[in-house]
Amino acid sequence: MNDTAIVKDLSFTYRSWTGKPNRPVLEHLDCTFPKNSKTLLLAPFDGGKSTFARILSDVCPKYIQGDLQGSVTICGKDLSLTEPWDLLLDCGYVSQDPQEQFIATSVEDELAFPLESLGLDRKTIERRVDEALAQWDLLPMRGSSEQELSGGERKRVLLAVQQVINPTFWILDESFDDLDLRWRSLLAEKIKEDNHTVLVLASRYLSQFEGLFDRYALIENGKLRFGEKQEILQSFSHLCGDDLPNPLEEQVIQVPRRQTLTCSALKTTRSRVSSIDEKPFTLAVPSFSLSSGDLSTLVGPNGSGKSTFSRLLCGLDVPSEGEFTLDGKIVSAKTLNRTVGYLFQNPDLQIFLPTVREELSWSLKRRKNLSAAEIEKMVSDCAILFDLELEDTPSTMSYPLRKALQAAVYYLLDRPFYILDELDNALTYATALKIITRLRRNGAGILLITHDQNFASLVSRTTFAITDGKLGCQ
The missing domain is CATH 3.40.50.300 (P-loop containing nucleotide triphosphate hydrolases)
Known part of the structure; x- marks a missing residue:
């Protein structure tokens, strides 16, 4: 199979809680994510990128209600027929808001929980957890609760979770945010690895993105399009107003x-x-x-x-x-x-x-x-x-x-x-x-x-x- 993810005629509208109909967030998206490709998807403030990430990771609309049209296939699995926990080895998602993803009472348990769900033996779990904790410098806080972590530490925990699971498709929503230069550099090295298909979603272009991606895309008014790097960056800058005076x-x-x-x-x-x-x-x-x-x-x-x-x-x-x-x-x-x-x-x-x-x-x-x-x-x-x-x-x-x-x-x-x-x-x-x-x-x-x-x-x-x-x- 050459494509890790296939999206066909995807449209999505959030459920309205005010009685006033909502406008579609995404409209008629068609795209593929080839195996081992590295894609940067840019979108302006509140432009739908996080919605797209949640749909790809099967969180939306199953847990965040709305009307979804079209189809999404991840590693050959139709998401309309698949539960999120069945995608554990196929798709990993790091939210722009790390606190919404924590489920365990300690850093160590956060990393161990998905491995236990996969039925791995105790020694394998301990080895993988220790390796990831060490690489992301989390060993001193392995027993700490999420409430006592800084924003950057929370983000590192979620990235360490992806490392221990090692899914095929990494979906990283604003994952460079909260991280200092040292950890941005480590994340960049992880993205470069050949055994992952990676989608990074961002609301601005960072210097750390240079040399990481082979595909560039933009969401504009609910539509998604791919293009050459410079054309996408220029369109994005104009769309966001970043080309206007400070x-x-x-x-x-x-x-x-x-x-x-x-x-x-x-x-x-x-x-x-x-x-x-x-x-x-x-x-x-x-x-x-x-x-x-x-x-x-x-x-x-x-x-x-x-x-x-x-x-x-x-x-x-x-x-x-x-x-x-x-x-x-x-x-x-x-x-x-x-x-x-x-x-x-x-x-x-x-x-x-x-x-x-x-x-x-x-x-x-x-x-x-x-x-x-x-x-x-x-x-x-x-x-x-x-x-x-x-x-x-x-x-x-x-x-x-x-x-x-x-x-x-x-x-x-x-x-x-x-x-x-x-x-x-x-x-x-x-x-x-x-x-x-x-x-x-x-x-x-x-x-x-x-x-x-x-x-x-x-x-x-x-x-x-x-x-x-x-x-x-x-």
């Missing part, structure tokens, strides 16, 4: 009140309570400063302490040593929490209400100086600005749209400082830059955490880096 460079802001947030001689220790074998991690911050209007970047390897510092900066955690000051005055964690808006890597940790309208209006209703009419106008204007539908249910929205909703909530909070933890994941450059521009409209100081050097160069004026447990300015 809005941050054109933005002129008036800072009503200049504020400066600093810390000195800061130190904190973090332990994973679920993993007694791992040594506690210590982060030291000799000095740090962020002022109104600043655009700064925080970089460092996976697990280096970027999110740990962010939790301190916004008052979620308290340091064991040192203090924060705002305009020269020592401030408490409670004050930091009201001053610094922290957009988590995972938007689902900050979205909890049934509709977009309720999510956006929740904080505004607690302001005693706003009337119901004023709140409604602010909410409606914000929804238009962030391309959101007020009656949509957040839990059924795409991952990029949930990130847009998360940013919209903080837009209405209008904090003087923001931490944007991996904002660019699953978003096009143009979309991420627009969000930063909006959050910065009143002169907010921005601290961006990212592993994408190209994106950092579009945003940052100052770079802070964490190396060997110490934060400093580059």
Whole structure:
């Protein structure tokens, strides 16, 4: 058999939960994925790429409801007649949102579970798990729970799961996101291996993609087409608006009140309570400063302490040593929490209400100086600005749209400082830059955490880096 996957006249429309008919996400797709081919599929913000990945991996529409027309065959198996667990050796899927795929209580069990399902003997399971844990540097956290892992560590776990199973067809949705350069390089080597058919889906073209792919494709307005590399990249750049001027460079802001947030001689220790074998991690911050209007970047390897510092900066955690000051005055964690808006890597940790309208209006209703009419106008204007539908249910929205909703909530909070933890994941450059521009409209100081050097160069004026447990300015 020369083709690993065959897609014929595929169309898909999600089930509507609002009573308003949904538009088709994908329409009349025809394509094949030849054996051992390496394909890069690009699609703009909320363009249908993750839907396509879920259909190919037999998750959708069996577990995410909708109307599917056409046929999909993976390794000779008609997906309409096949259960997902029967594809374990045929097809492996890594989601752009790693938390939606975890099922076990520890990293080790996450890797072992599919091998146990395949009926492998104990020694084989132990050997494969140990090899994958070692290669992805997960041995120290083998007993850790998913809740205690960083975004990059979660992504490495899911990639290690694919390694232990070693399926024929690897479907990787934004799998380079969350990873630092070391792990992006390892993933690139895995993609190059000749014994896999690989489909990488992405919302932007990364430098690490160079030399990896022999086929290039684009989803535009629900249609999929293949083409030569340069033509696809140019069409994609134009479609996403990435060829337009950087809005941050054109933005002129008036800072009503200049504020400066600093810390000195800061130190904190973090332990994973679920993993007694791992040594506690210590982060030291000799000095740090962020002022109104600043655009700064925080970089460092996976697990280096970027999110740990962010939790301190916004008052979620308290340091064991040192203090924060705002305009020269020592401030408490409670004050930091009201001053610094922290957009988590995972938007689902900050979205909890049934509709977009309720999510956006929740904080505004607690302001005693706003009337119901004023709140409604602010909410409606914000929804238009962030391309959101007020009656949509957040839990059924795409991952990029949930990130847009998360940013919209903080837009209405209008904090003087923001931490944007991996904002660019699953978003096009143009979309991420627009969000930063909006959050910065009143002169907010921005601290961006990212592993994408190209994106950092579009945003940052100052770079802070964490190396060997110490934060400093580059």
